[in-house]
Each structure stands twice: as structure tokens, then as C-alpha cells.
Amino acid sequence: xxxxxxxxxxxxxxxxAANLPCNHSTISGNEYVYWYRQIHSQxxxxxxxxxxxxxxxxxxxxxxxxxxxxxxxxxxHATLRDxxxxxxxVNSGYSTLTFGKGTMLLVSP
Amino acid sequence: GAVVSQxxxxxxxxxxxxxxxxxxxxxxxxxxxxxxxxxxxxxxxLMATSNEGSKATYxxxxxxxxxxxxxxxxxxxxxxxxxxxxxxxxxxICSARRVAGVGETQYFGPGTRLLVL
Numbered sequence: 001x002x003x004x005x006x007x008x009x010x011x012x013x014x015x016x017a018a019n020l021p022c023n024h025s026t027i028s029g030n031e032y033v034y035w036y037r038q039i040h041s042q043x044x045x046x047x048x049x050x051x052x053x054x055x056x057x058x059x060x061x062x063x064x065x066x067x068x069x070x071x072x073x074x075x076x077h078a079t080l081r082d083x084x085x086x087x088x089x090v091n092s093g094y095s096t097l098t099f100g101k102g103t104m105l106l107v108s109p
Numbered sequence: 110g111a112v113v114s115q116x117x118x119x120x121x122x123x124x125x126x127x128x129x130x131x132x133x134x135x136x137x138x139x140x141x142x143x144x145x146x147x148x149x150x151x152x153x154x155l156m157a158t159s160n161e162g163s164k165a166t167y168x169x170x171x172x173x174x175x176x177x178x179x180x181x182x183x184x185x186x187x188x189x190x191x192x193x194x195x196x197x198x199x200x201x202i203c204s205a206r207r208v209a210g211v212g213e214t215q216y217f218g219p220g221t222r223l224l225v226l
Contacts, residue, residue: 098155100152
């Protein structure tokens, strides 16, 4: 699976949009971009995934660049409960998810 | 999303004893289940992958005789930590996937915190 690069940490004010970037320049044509988050002392929670097109669900939006070499996860109105480590993972869906270090998002009042 | 449960959520045991952790997919059939381990301030590390009715595949460095995995049905996998030692204290997380297919999602359980005294 392709490697991803994410910032170590980010801050966001409560109520503001949180935009979490991810670089995956070696992504293959059949690989999806998945986003998970892990709140302290809990198991990872699935957020969203996409292949080429932008995706949106009740939790977040995923914007994938046209060349698919990077993506951005958008939490439109961050709350304190969104404080977590966010993982961007590239995977074909056939192999196991491999977790990197992720981005620690701290949402402050 | 699909729901995966784990039991117990936390366990404390004495060194040398065995501990069994259960992982269940509640609203879907999981053809494949995964067991991860997470030490403090580190990311999740895959321990093993199991397919229903077959032997688990262990990652390099994970002792298969120490971490026994049974995936007896499409909704249940168990991890038994045999002869546990303090260094086995960790956060164990299971994950389940319906079908190994394009874009299929893995869903994770809430984790089990093991403390070996």
C-alpha cells in the first residue's frame, strides 16, 4: 500500500472548519483513501473513504486532488469531541489497514 | 457504520495466567478479522489476520503460540494471551471486514486494555 504523510499535529478553534491534509504521491490507481480517527483510549472510528471523486457524509467531507496525490479531510464545524488522532490510509480494500502516526487534532474552546 | 464489540473492555490479571478477549461483529458477517496491539503513545500495530474457519496469519515477531487466535464463526473471533507477562500489558483492538473487496471498509472494536501484574 502507498505511504501517506500527515502533519504531526494541528489546532482548531471550536466551531471552525478543520482541514486535515494528507499526501499520498505514490498512490496506485486501484487504491482508495481512507480516513479514521482515534479518540483517546478508544478503537479507531471509520470516517470516510474515496477513490477519485469528492465524498461527503454526516461526519466529514473528503476532497481528493485530480492527480490523487493528496487529499484533505474537512470537519465543517469542529467540536471539542472531535479532538483525536486522525489517520489517512491508502488501501486497495484487499489488504489490511496499516496505521502511521496520524495527525493529532486539538480542538480548543 | 457496522458495529464491532469487544469483551472485556479491560482486564487485570496475574503474571502467568491466560486471558481471552472476544471480538464480535454485531450486524454483519465478517469473513476476515484482525487483531492489533497499541502501546502508549504509539500507533496501532497489526498482530494477526484471521479468516473464518482457517488458521490465523501472524505478523513477523508475533508469537503464534502465545497469542492464540480462533475465528470459529463469521461473527466471532477470540484472542487468548497465554502465560501473560507484564510486557504483554497493552491495548488490544480487533477489527472486522465483511468481504475482501475493492473499497471494503474495516470496522474496529472499542478495544480491550490488558494489565498484567
